[in-house]
Amino acid sequence: MSLGILLVTVGGSWDITNHVLNKPESFASVPHGVMYSGVALALIGTVMSFLIWHKIEDKKYLKISLKLGIIGIVVLISAGPIDFLWHSNFGLDGLLSPPHMSLIFGMILTSIGGMVGLVRYHILSQSKSSKFLIVIGLLPIWLASSGLISSLSLPFSNTDFFNFNPEPVTAMIVATLCYPFLISLILISSSRLSKNKFGIISLIGGLFLAIYGSTAILPNFTMSDTVLFYSTNLLPLVASDYIISKLNYKHVKYIGAGILGSTFYMFYYPYIMYTYNEVLLGKLVSPSLIYSIYFELITDVFLITLIPAVLAAFAGCYFSKRVCEKIEA
Incomplete structure (x- = not known):
């Protein structure tokens, strides 16, 4: 899950840069392709997490991680059609648009779920090398949350149809x-x-x-x-x-x-x-x-x-x- 969200955040940051540089944008843009490839990877990670959770005896320990991951991935997947419809009807979307907010909240929920699962695995494994799972778990949360703050503070949400600038x-x-x-x-x-x-x-x-x-x-x-x-x-x-x-x-x-x-x-x-x-x-x-x-x-x-x-x-x-x-x- 966390690796998928990491890929989504890379695409998201790239997308913000394109907004700043006024580069032409569409649903099929390269940054969007990177983001939705990350969504697919996060979905695969969520399915794998469910299969692992189903096999272990102490299911309560990873239950919250799985719940957050599933809710987050549902929100992430829903962001795709919302984004497509938005671009089809309104063209360019600003940072503080419904498609971007759906994507960001889905990213945050999924990355938190992935982080909780990775940290608890580290605690169970007691392996020194597993400390680096903390990095994989926390970095996507940092990047996704930064995207939320940027959307709420940068003046990049004024488009032909809506002005969502804060x-x-x-x-x-x-x-x-x-x-x-x-x-x-x-x-x-x-x-x-x-x-x-x-x-x-x-x-x-x-x-x-x-x-x-x-x-x-x-x-x-x-x-x-x-x-x-x-x-x-x-x-x-x-x-x-x-x-x-x-x-x-x-x-x-x-x-x-x-x-x-x-x-x-x-x-x-x-x-x-x-x-x-x-x-x-x-x-x-x-x-x-x-x-x-x-x-x-x-x-x-x-x-x-x-x-x-x-x-x-x-x-x-x-x-x-x-x-x-x-x-x-």
């Missing part, structure tokens, strides 16, 4: 609070579930950067030379990873979470710029100007968002403890 100030608040919360929740959870093993945070974060960079930055040729800048996000990842896994302080995870949350504007480079530009500058942005406007905003965004972002990251760290306790129970 209100600019509300969108900025959503981005400022939800992105740091999500980064902290995912990465601190990965540390907790791996028993604070050094390298897990860096690995998940590095894979996120690789996927996001290859689908959101490289397709825009005017920004392809900024990949090196984007890779500097590895520094706070490794620093937080080391602090959390090596330092024996009671609240050390909150320190790591604060570092991670404060860098959210860099993690979601470059398109997060559109959210803050709507409120702080109001400039008309073309694909060739994304880079320059992003850096024009970076100091102001950091000063405005630092405190709320760190507090949101603290909340994500606190919530991760409750989530991990539920998963491991």
Whole structure:
């Protein structure tokens, strides 16, 4: 299930980039093909999970994983016909459209179901190598949830028939609070579930950067030379990873979470710029100007968002403890 959703999120991020670049889109576009190939893979994974669940004795342990997976895959499959009908009747769809929302919620439910199953398998197997299943389980949740936040905060939903663009100030608040919360929740959870093993945070974060960079930055040729800048996000990842896994302080995870949350504007480079530009500058942005406007905003965004972002990251760290306790129970 998780691998299928990972493929869906790759296609989804690519699709968002195409929206930004105003590339022609249809139901049969390449990003959509990648997404629905991922849906097919997730469906196969759900069927296999059901067969495994049917054979094991302690069915309660994996029941919630299977339930979430089945509900999620049903929502995912329904997104296909909805998307086809939408494109047939209205042409281009914005990020915050019913087809995209169906797809995103299906992705989140299915990826959570897959993650719970993988983590509980890791607990049962007691294998050191199975720690890496945590990476496979959490990464799709991070990517899918990022897609939801992007849909609720980016001004890419104004089409010929509908204008679903979020209100600019509300969108900025959503981005400022939800992105740091999500980064902290995912990465601190990965540390907790791996028993604070050094390298897990860096690995998940590095894979996120690789996927996001290859689908959101490289397709825009005017920004392809900024990949090196984007890779500097590895520094706070490794620093937080080391602090959390090596330092024996009671609240050390909150320190790591604060570092991670404060860098959210860099993690979601470059398109997060559109959210803050709507409120702080109001400039008309073309694909060739994304880079320059992003850096024009970076100091102001950091000063405005630092405190709320760190507090949101603290909340994500606190919530991760409750989530991990539920998963491991």
